Amino acid sequence: MSRKNYRARPEEGSVWITGASSGIGRAVALKLADMGWQIAATARSQSALLDLEQESGALRGRIRAFAGDVTDTAHMRSICRAIEAELGPLALLVANAGIYLPQDGLNADPEAFRTSIDVNLMGTVNALLPTVEVMKARGRGQVAVVSSVAGYRGLPTSAAYGATKAGLINLAESMKFDLDRAGITLQVVNPGFVDTPATRSNPFDMPHLISVEDAAAQIVKGLDRPGTFEIAFPRAFVRQLKLLRLLPDRLYFRLVARSTGWDKKSAG
Numbered sequence: 001m002s003r004k005n006y007r008a009r010p011e012e013g014s015v016w017i018t019g020a021s022s023g024i025g026r027a028v029a030l031k032l033a034d035m036g037w038q039i040a041a042t043a044r045s046q047s048a049l050l051d052l053e054q055e056s057g058a059l060r061g062r063i064r065a066f067a068g069d070v071t072d073t074a075h076m077r078s079i080c081r082a083i084e085a086e087l088g089p090l091a092l093l094v095a096n097a098g099i100y101l102p103q104d105g106l107n108a109d110p111e112a113f114r115t116s117i118d119v120n121l122m123g124t125v126n127a128l129l130p131t132v133e134v135m136k137a138r139g140r141g142q143v144a145v146v147s148s149v150a151g152y153r154g155l156p157t158s159a160a161y162g163a164t165k166a167g168l169i170n171l172a173e174s175m176k177f178d179l180d181r182a183g184i185t186l187q188v189v190n191p192g193f194v195d196t197p198a199t200r201s202n203p204f205d206m207p208h209l210i211s212v213e214d215a216a217a218q219i220v221k222g223l224d225r226p227g228t229f230e231i232a233f234p235r236a237f238v239r240q241l242k243l244l245r246l247l248p249d250r251l252y253f254r255l256v257a258r259s260t261g262w263d264k265k266s267a268g
Contacts, residue, residue, distance in 0.1 A: 080131060101115065148191060153245055
């Protein structure tokens with residue numbers, strides 16, 4: 001297998017998962033631990049991570065809590081060092097931490113944009129850069145950046161969230177050129193609508209909604225697929241959105257406004 005197609009294996013080291021206390025991150029942590037991985041789980045809530053540790057007690061691998069805030073650059077760097085010291089070489093990073101703060105463009109909150117950028121975009125960078133440092137020294141590694149199909153084009157309520165997710169897609173595409181040369185496999189994960197507490201607040205129908213368990217299964221499957229850069233699901237929904245990206249702007253906005261009910265929404 002070429003270095004560009006490197007896939008990490010449990011016997012080669014540990015996995016670092018950010019945003020691991022709930023939702024997709026939690027489900028991925030449990031699935032990988034069941035496959036024998038040693039998991040370093042990061043989130044702000046120490047108690048939630050300790051509950052996750054306890055839940056993984058009967059699995060083949062183990063989950064260890066490394067609590068921290070992804071917006072703290074120095075602390076994330078220290079967590080990366082601690083993982084290497086306590087769990088062995090860092091073979092795989094799943095940079096999953098993120099928040100969704102819906103925004104009405106007519107009544108938007110600048111702090112929501114700032115927080116979204118700090119957590120979703122800079123939080124990913126704060127985990128990614130120290131991980132790349134340790135991986136490039138070994139000449140191999142695997143990184144998955146969790147973005148969203150919301151990064152493909154603009155959607156209602158997603159001005160803050162979608163902007164950061166579009167940024168993550170571009171970040172992954174841009175860094176891939178360099179990481180390929182160092183033997184580090186970089187992938188981007190673009191889920192559709194996943195049933196989490198955050199998405200339940202959406203004021204519109206969510207087509208092709210899937211469970212966090214289904215999402216985790218798709219991610220783990222994609223991580224093991226040689227030559228795959230984008231892990232995107234559900235497939236039918238992704239195809240529809242990619243087709244929408246090709247439409248002229250006027251038609252795109254009309255179709256999305258109609259399908260989400262935004263064409264009937266008042267400006268009040």
